[in-house]
Amino acid sequence: MSAEEKTAWLAVGLFAVGVVAFLVLIPFGGVEPALAGFSVVGFSGLGPLLFRKKRDSKEVAEDERDKKIIREATLGAAHSCWCVAVMACMIPWGIHMFHDDMTISIHALPRVVFCGLFTFILVRSVTILVLYRRGKPNGED
Amino acid sequence: MAKTELKNRIRRLRFDHDEMTQKELAIRVGVTRQTIIAIEAGKYAPSLPLAFRIAGVFGLPIEDVFQYEDEEPAANE
Numbered sequence: 735m736s737a738e739e740k741t742a743w744l745a746v747g748l749f750a751v752g753v754v755a756f757l758v759l760i761p762f763g764g765v766e767p768a769l770a771g772f773s774v775v776g777f778s779g780l781g782p783l784l785f786r787k788k789r790d791s792k793e794v795a796e797d798e799r800d801k802k803i804i805r806e807a808t809l810g811a812a813h814s815c816w817c818v819a820v821m822a823c824m825i826p827w828g829i830h831m832f833h834d835d836m837t838i839s840i841h842a843l844p845r846v847v848f849c850g851l852f853t854f855i856l857v858r859s860v861t862i863l864v865l866y867r868r869g870k871p872n873g874e875d
Numbered sequence: 876m877a878k879t880e881l882k883n884r885i886r887r888l889r890f891d892h893d894e895m896t897q898k899e900l901a902i903r904v905g906v907t908r909q910t911i912i913a914i915e916a917g918k919y920a921p922s923l924p925l926a927f928r929i930a931g932v933f934g935l936p937i938e939d940v941f942q943y944e945d946e947e948p949a950a951n952e
Binding site for chain 2: 736792793794795796797798799800866868
C-alpha cells in the first residue's frame with residue numbers, strides 16, 4: 735500500500751470519526767456546537783508525516799501511476815469543492831430572492847469554507863482509494 | 876468510439892527470465908510493485924518511456940512485450 739493510499743484511508747477514517755463525534759455531541763448542545771466534532775478531520779494533515787517511505791528502500795516511493803491517480807483525484811475534488819461552494823451561495827439566494835428584508839448571518843461564511851474543504855478532502859481520498867483499487871486484482875507475485 | 880486494449884506478456888517473460896519477481900522488475904524499471912501488478916493485469920497502460928524500459932529489461936523490442944488490440948474494426952474500411 736502506497737503512502738498516498740494510507741493517507742487517504744486516514745482521512746476517510748477521521749471523517750467517519752468526525753461524523754460519529756458530531757452525532758454524539760448533538761444532544762449536549764445542539765447542532766451548532768456539535769459541528770466542532772468535525773475538527774478531528776484536521777488530523778488528516780499528519781498523513782504525509784506518518785506514512786513516509788523509508789530512505790534505505792530500493793523501491794521508488796512514487797511513480798507515474800501514483801502521480802496520475804493523485805492528479806485525477808485532486809481535479810475531481812476541486813470540481814466537487816467548486817460545486818459545493820456554488821450551491822452554498824446560490825441555493826439560499828434562490829430561496830430568499832423575493833424577500834427584500836432577508837439577511838444571512840456572517841457566521842455562514844466560514845461554514846461555506848469548511849464545507850468546501852471537507853468535500854475536497856473526502857472526495858480526493860475516496861477517489862484515490864477507488865483508483866488504486868481498480869489496478870489491484872489480487873496482488874500476488 | 877472503438878474499444879481498445881493493451882495486452883502484454885510481462886508475466887510470461889518474468890518467469891522465462893529466472894522467475895524474476897514483480898518487485899525485482901519494479902526496482903529495475905523504477906516504479907512501484909503495485910504498478911507492475913496493474914500493468915500485468917491490463918488495468919494500467921504504461922507511458923511509452925516506461926514500456927520501453929520494461930521491454931529493455933527483457934532485451935526485446937516493445938511490440939514483443941505489448942500488443943495493442945482494437946476490439947471494433949474501423950467503420951470506413
